[in-house]
Amino acid sequence: MQNHFIIEMLGIKDKHVDVWDMTSEPDKFYVELYTKVKTQKCPFCKEKTKRVHSYRNQQIQGPIVSNKPVKISLRKRRYLCVNCRHTFYEKLQMVDRYQRCTSSVQTTALTYTGVGSFTTAAQLTGMSSNRLLRIFDRRDIKTKKVLPRAIAIDEFKGDAGGERFQTVIADIEHKEIIDVLPDRKVDTIKRYLKSCDTSNVEIVVMDLSRSFKQAVQKALGDPLIIADRFHFMRQVYWALDSVRREVQHDLEKNERIRMKRSKKLLWKSQYKLTDEQKEKVNQLLQIHPRLKEAYELKNKLDQWFKESDKITATQGFEECLSAMKASNIEAFHKVMKTFKRWRQEILQSFMYPFNNGYIEGVNNTIKVAKRMSYGIKDFKRLKKKILWRQEVRRALA
Secondary structure (H helix, E strand, O other): HHHHEEEEEEEEOOOOEEEEEEEEOEEEEEEEEEEEOEEOOOOOOOOOOOOOEEEEEEEEEEEEEEEEEEEEEEEEEEEOOOOOEEEEEOOOOOOOOOEOOHHHHHHHHHHHOOOOOOHHHHHHHHOHHHHHHHHHHOOOOOOOEEOOOOOEEEEEEEEEHHHHEEEEEEEEOOEEEEEOOOOOOOOHHHHHHHEEEOOOOOEEEEEOOOOHHHHHHHOOOOOOOEEOOOHHHHHHHHHHHHHHHHHHHHHHHHHHHHHHHOHHHHHHHHHHOOOOHHHHHHHOOOOHHHHHHHHHHHHHHHHHHOOOOOOOHHHHHHHHHHHHHHOOOOHHHHHHHHHHHHHHHHHHHHHHOOOOHHHHHHHHHHHHHHOOOOOOOOOOHHHHHHHHHHHHHHHHO
């Protein structure tokens, strides 16, 4: 009964492995295991044999139990094939060939890497970081080559493989990462899309990136491209903020500090302002007419964005373009040009319920994983880390 408990504790599935002895020392547990004779299939000629040729004691790392590591000494058998006269070691599930830790320890460590850093996972399982990295790098995580109906493309700052930015491709309907690309170049994205089966792709969601748009149009022809709502509306807030900084530059010190600290207040939607906040905003707008004009334009665009639907979006869009054109503020002229250039893609964001919200969340989790690992410079390892994290979270859900 005790031996059975030890076998279960060590995560051993081989039924012909048994416990010879177990001792407890102040800093570790020491377990001696042996294998029983079992009919083996020769890997060379496929004939069966039970002839034992020799023995070998193999030292193996086990799990951590009660904050103490378990050291395993396994007495293995080497068999002789009576047909072809080749010798070979018995095959065991508990430890892979050329490995010095049990398969259950490897599985536990890999699971920890899906939710934490490599260093933390190695410490929790009692193995070295380098050993865990070697085990992790050997894993082959396959990616889909048949793309779904609606995909999203976005970049993130990975600083891996000599490139500052990498690209994520995601399935926005099923909330799943499809692949990670080494950079954000047009040729890289185009080459990836052409390497996949894109016959199902109908919708592509992206930010206002010319390179993304160019790559998608070259690879997919003329899919339905939707501009992400957050990315085109932040152009408006950036324009307001550039005016705020211009006005702030000419103010006295106290007023300049007050204006600087009012950025979030000016950005806040007019629908969410309290009476006290409205009074503060009115006081700020009296400082300079350009700031008042910029704030009114921001509110007009914000109202169009929040209140429009697929029927009224086009008319409201044209009115906003006219208002920005009539303005004397250069920052909003730039917004107008951007909106005109992406007119169709922006209006389609009101027609279809798709955005980059999921992929932006993915980018945040990638940043957290990077920060926990103090950066991952190898791109292949970073890509595997991102995809493996998704698999682990899916399995634990």
